[in-house]
Amino acid sequence: GPLVGVLALQGDVVDHERALTACGATTRRVRRAAELAGLDGLVLPGGESTAIDTLARVTGLRGPLRAALAAGLPAYGSCAGMILLAAELLDGRPDQQTFGGLDVAVRRNAFGRQTDSFEADLDVCGVPGGPVHAVFIRAPWVERSGPSVEVLASVALPADGTTRAVAVRQGVLMATSFHPEATADRRLHALFLESCVRR
Numbered sequence: 001g002p003l004v005g006v007l008a009l010q011g012d013v014v015d016h017e018r019a020l021t022a023c024g025a026t027t028r029r030v031r032r033a034a035e036l037a038g039l040d041g042l043v044l045p046g047g048e049s050t051a052i053d054t055l056a057r058v059t060g061l062r063g064p065l066r067a068a069l070a071a072g073l074p075a076y077g078s079c080a081g082m083i084l085l086a087a088e089l090l091d092g093r094p095d096q097q098t099f100g101g102l103d104v105a106v107r108r109n110a111f112g113r114q115t116d117s118f119e120a121d122l123d124v125c126g127v128p129g130g131p132v133h134a135v136f137i138r139a140p141w142v143e144r145s146g147p148s149v150e151v152l153a154s155v156a157l158p159a160d161g162t163t164r165a166v167a168v169r170q171g172v173l174m175a176t177s178f179h180p181e182a183t184a185d186r187r188l189h190a191l192f193l194e195s196c197v198r199r
């Protein structure tokens with residue numbers, strides 16, 4: 001199977017490793033630039049995007065990681081990982097940076113206090129076999145996206161029924177507001193691994 005890195009600066013690294021391994025991938029924890037070499041894909045886990053941003057800068061990983069993404073490394077970000085892949089961040093900390101790559105504007109902690117954390121069954125484009133049980137934990141949403149971004153899933157806000165994009169794909173980049181790694185459903189990881197062909 002493909003060799004998939006899991007960014008292991010902070011967050012739910014082990015849950016992603018478990019999901020990827022169950023799908024037939026080999027995983028490698030990525031904490032420094034040298035560990036990016038030879039990867040077929042990279043997962044950016046859920047956690048705290050401000051902490052991951054800070055650690056990536058302190059360790060010197062930020063520059064090489066941005067370069068790898070720009071060079072076409074397939075990547076999947078869940079929750080904080082979605083924030084880190086966004087070209088534009090709304091409601092970030094004042095000095096907070098992202099790695100970029102995805103042509104989206106993502107609003108951090110977007111769902112607000114009433115729906116801080118919630119679960120919903122969502123139909124996801126490209127995922128056969130019925131809805132995905134999606135776990136949202138202080139999740140972001142995609143507020144705007146460019147023309148090359150495909151919205152894979154949206155969720156309706158309880159307040160007014162309007163919808164927000166919570167799963168997107170642009171070429172070999174994918175991101176979800178929710179945490180498939182927190183459930184036993186491996187279909188989102190399997191979908192991502194379709195982009196991680198052995199090189």
Ligand code: GLN
Nearest residue numbers: 046047048049079080138
């Ligand atoms: N709210 C977190 C952040 O801003 C993301 C939460 C999560 O990954 N579950 O990074």
